[in-house]
Amino acid sequence: MGTLQEGEGLGYGRSLPVPSAQEIERNDPQNIPERYIKHLQDRPKASDVASVSYDIPIIDLSLLAVGDEDERTKLDVACQEWGFFQIINHGADSVLAKMKAAMAGFFDLPLSEKKRYAMAANDVEGYGQGYVVSEDQKLDWNDLLFLITLPAKARNVKYWPLTVPGFKEAVEEYAVVLERVSDEIFGNLSVLMGVERDFVKKLHGDVKQGIRMNYYPKCARPDLVLGVSPHSDCSSITLLVQDEAITALQIKHEGVWVPVEPIPNGLVINIGDAMEAWSNGRYKSIEHRAVTNFEKPRISAAAFVIPGNDVKLNPLESMVDEKLQPRVFKDGVDYIEYLRYTLAKKMEGKLANIEYLKLRQ
Template sequence: MKIKAHLLVLSNRLLVIRVWQSSENIFPEVEGKALVSAKDSPVYVASVKNLSLAAETNDSSYIFFYSLEVVMPCGFMDYPCQRWCHLLNGLWSSLPVPSVQEIVRNDANNVPERYIKYLEDRPLSSEKCPVSLDIPIINLSLLTNGDEDERKKLDLACKDWGFFQIINHGTDEVLPKMKAAVAAFFELPLCEKKKYAMAANDVQGYGQGYVVSVEQKLDWNDLLFLITMPSSFRNMKYWPITIPGFKETLEEYSIELQRVIDEIFSNLSLLMGMEGGFLKELQGVMKLGMRMNYYPTCSRPDLVLGVSPHSDCSSITLLLQDDDITALQIKHKEAWIPVKPVPNALVVNIGDVVEAWSNGLYKSIEHRAVTNEKKPRISVATFVIPCDDVELNPLETMVDDNYRPRIYKNDVKYVDYLRHTLARKMDGKATNLQYLKL
């Protein structure tokens, strides 16, 4: 069987190709040998063991994952290839797009067509956001002291909302320094910021994430993404060393967050019927991925989104946001609820990993960000990322055949879930967690 592929990504056990539908019968399950060709990649003859995943993308193309038995180079052929996504080294690549910050600097009154969302996706086409609901506020100092009532509040927040704000977390002094460091980066000239642009096969760097197609509608933001902890995972070529104190501030903030994260995991472990250190140990070598966002003003905030609806492929996420701009919205009971900033608070949300471990008891909630006309906004989302080989099985204490039957698979590794998630644009929660469900 010959396949003319517009994408080729290959490791010694995984083949990923992108094809366009040519008939009603796309590609059935394949047994035997496949010849895969690409203009700028080697051609491989592989014994294809089975088709392990097939998913439709946003532009009527299809992505296929094949498990390989034998791989051997055999020359080149002349079929075209586009670098659509990359799952070999960094697992992900986002196509380069213009800086939204520069678009606004050049013409603040114009919104390019590519940023105008489809009617059903626009922020004001949804049900009007209720303004009387606030997400729970958790006092971290009480949790640290073993307060049972506060732990029950945390339990309810994770079950009912999947989001909460934490106060008295002990990181107040570093928060303004962190905001200033991020602002300093985005104030650099574009030519300077481009020195830190994402490489073709890397998740880290300056640009915009989850851009997988030239036809895709874009979000109204620029970002800088860095792995900050452990230090051995850092790629320093993306760190803007021209900004005085930038590195030191990110290190200080990361260390303070690690303490907060440990306390949250300790309490979640106890609530899930485990010893206090269980969830931290379960994750292996835990990484902190920091996404620093810049949302320029927008003359038509009713047409665009700062970040499209999504759930997080993390264990948990901690968000530092501006105190005077309400932009984050979470989906609660089919309505979009604005998260009003609380001065010096950190917003915490449950990620897909903890939802799977809790067998769906703790909710990874869909969320998005809107824009405004008057003032740009900065936020810093820190994702807690487990080790690649960690399995996302529901914990035994969270499964009961009579009252809470298992809804998620066994033996799905985090790296496989991450491949599935990062190979597509942000598109709500269901497409992420459906991969994990029975």
């Protein structure tokens, strides 16, 4: 994910410019540059993937919206045991289709046109690749466009490809729909966490939404590369729309990688590190990755709910019980401090980041 650039010349993180994976594949489909070939221990292996089928949680948003207790209990279990679930009946099917078309329109542009929206040297908003912090690290097989989408006043229009027909309208509509979905989830999590229904939303302070639009080229050797390296998100929650034709997202569950098969018009939701800290570890941020395939490219869009800079990542008092649930996370860490910490590193799993927030045992 990324963050907002505040004022000219000031960014919270940066990612070094690298060649476009889409162009590499387009110009020489059999060529996998050495820098994209993962170290042996990091490559996707069939033996690491779950050999049995899991019933991945599916939550009906229309039931949550009317206060259905059984559905709320399902949400509670999903956030505790999986840190992840899929949402159906969100009422935004046509909006998802328009968003996918808008993303496809951008990534279909010539490279010279996409480069007009390239990330600045000091920030991660725009077109490029994320979490590139050194010239010799292994790269992921993807290109991305990251935009701050809400609030409207936080948008930096120089990164918005307004020449793509319908792009602005589709992204704006999608952003508003996801805000509605996330508000409903926050309301239910508030009830589950023993606070007022609007508490978790207010807890975010000067909240922002950022959307990372991903393009994963097809790859002649998907066994050598990763679309996205294993990581957890430093958001409170993340909302993802997948390409329905391709299964590429995998989540770490009970020590194995579980493929997340897309469901028609479904939204994937995962708990981020901020929510894990606020819940004192009751709700788990989920380590996840994306693999590639040799048949066709894939697009997806991940929307991050980003707390305000000075919001504290302290556990809620209602989530701390010295006997049943002792405090696990420390007090006093500003969200911006944690965000800068994560953006200064390459993606290397969940543990490398979340330990920063925990009390030393």
